[in-house]
Amino acid sequence: MSVFTDYKKEIMEAAHNERIRLALSRAIASYRANTNSALKKFPHTVKMAEEVRGIKADAIGRMEELAGQAAEAIESNKGKAYIARTAGEALEIIDKLVGTDKLIVKGKSMTGEEIGLREHLEEEGNEVYETDLGEFIIQKLDSRPMHILSPAIHVPKEDVAQLFSRITGEELPADDIEKLVATARKLLREKYFQADIGLSGANVVAADTGTLFLIENEGNIRLATGAPPVHIALIGMEKLVPTLGDANKVAEVTWRYANYVVPSYVSLVSGPSKTGDIEKVTTYGAHGPREFHVIFMDDGRTELARHPVLQQALYCLRCGGCLYECPVYAVTAGHFGDKYFAGVGAVWAAMINHNVEKAASIAYTCLTCGRCKVRCPMAIDVPQMMVELRRLIAEGDSSV
Numbered sequence: 555m556s557v558f559t560d561y562k563k564e565i566m567e568a569a570h571n572e573r574i575r576l577a578l579s580r581a582i583a584s585y586r587a588n589t590n591s592a593l594k595k596f597p598h599t600v601k602m603a604e605e606v607r608g609i610k611a612d613a614i615g616r617m618e619e620l621a622g623q624a625a626e627a628i629e630s631n632k633g634k635a636y637i638a639r640t641a642g643e644a645l646e647i648i649d650k651l652v653g654t655d656k657l658i659v660k661g662k663s664m665t666g667e668e669i670g671l672r673e674h675l676e677e678e679g680n681e682v683y684e685t686d687l688g689e690f691i692i693q694k695l696d697s698r699p700m701h702i703l704s705p706a707i708h709v710p711k712e713d714v715a716q717l718f719s720r721i722t723g724e725e726l727p728a729d730d731i732e733k734l735v736a737t738a739r740k741l742l743r744e745k746y747f748q749a750d751i752g753l754s755g756a757n758v759v760a761a762d763t764g765t766l767f768l769i770e771n772e773g774n775i776r777l778a779t780g781a782p783p784v785h786i787a788l789i790g791m792e793k794l795v796p797t798l799g800d801a802n803k804v805a806e807v808t809w810r811y812a813n814y815v816v817p818s819y820v821s822l823v824s825g826p827s828k829t830g831d832i833e834k835v836t837t838y839g840a841h842g843p844r845e846f847h848v849i850f851m852d853d854g855r856t857e858l859a860r861h862p863v864l865q866q867a868l869y870c871l872r873c874g875g876c877l878y879e880c881p882v883y884a885v886t887a888g889h890f891g892d893k894y895f896a897g898v899g900a901v902w903a904a905m906i907n908h909n910v911e912k913a914a915s916i917a918y919t920c921l922t923c924g925r926c927k928v929r930c931p932m933a934i935d936v937p938q939m940m941v942e943l944r945r946l947i948a949e950g951d952s953s954v
């Protein structure tokens with residue numbers, strides 16, 4: 555079957571799946587209420603989003619320069635930095651660092667998802683645990699993420715209870731969400747301290763100091779990047795901005811539009827752990843990781859940045875807001891997408907993954923209604939991008 559036929563079957567089945575609709579209707583109502591109240595409480599966020607758009611426009615135009623600057627800063631902080639031109643190069647670097655037979659705890663990373671990092675490391679003979687609760691559910695269901703922030707958004711509590719009951723052999727009630735969360739905590743707790751390596755992405759990176767910003771609520775990223783002796787971060791180059799001050803602004807806008815007044819945790823990581831507490835001799839590997847490796851991956855991003863319309867996809871902060879406004883996503887979840895979802899997902903499929911059939915399928919499913927653009931803090935013009943993408947695909951343009 556062709557990619558298109560598979561996609562059509564998948565999306566039609568999803569549209570008739572009552573459980574997806576149930577889970578999404580609950581999530582959408584809660585997202586809208588939370589975001590509206592967060593923006594009401596901090597109205598400056600709307601103005602700050604405009605400023606962030608300017609920061610991103612500048613940064614996207616010089617990603618390579620910023621990656622070089624960030625790499626230099628990380629090295630001077632005694633970390634190791636790498637620039638990967640392609641996904642293959644990124645996997646090669648990670649393979650050399652990881653080897654085989656390792657226990658790995660992993661935080662949620664869309665860039666990792668994009669290149670199939672977990673599956674790759676498992677094929678290489680490693681044991682990998684997703685530690686984000688949603689990702690953990692997805693991993694155990696052998697499914698795939700359906701939202702960039704809430705990967706298990708399509709899985710109602712009844713299914714989670716069934717899954718965790720099967721894993722633990724204990725009958726867990728669907729109505730006791732606290733117990734379900736506690737079960738995941740218990741299952742993962744010891745893995746953080748047994749792990750050889752912690753893997754993460756980053757929400758934004760300051761090039762001047764080489765600082766990674768990791769935004770989260772669960773505390774799993776702090777543990778996964780803090781407890782093991784080695785921390786490896788895989789980061790798409792579009793996450794770079796010039797300064798620490800810029801990165802702070804990007805982070806605040808991201809979490810506010812991701813429906814949080816403030817997240818429980820924001821970790822800033824710039825190098826390996828160190829101490830100077832004994833005779834002021836700087837020694838690396840105190841309580842946190844002894845090794846810190848950062849891979850900045852291009853894989854089509856600098857090429858995409860040169861396209862006057864489609865480059866907007868690189869401005870995306872991955873706040874997920876557009877998905878909650880999209881009428882197609884509301885009934886199909888992440889089936890309306892590929893590695894990323896909806897309009898931005900179509901551009902990613904075309905320009906980064908070069909999966910033209912998938913990109914066309916998503917681009918032609920889009921209704922170009924523009925509701926996403928109204929919610930988007932970066933005012934990404936998805937309808938404009940879809941029209942342009944359809945044109946490029948129809949004309950057989952060599953860039954897609």
Ligand code: SF4
Nearest residue numbers: 870871873874876930
């Ligand atoms: S396109 Fe805009 S609204 Fe959607 S995830 Fe990206 S930044 Fe957020």
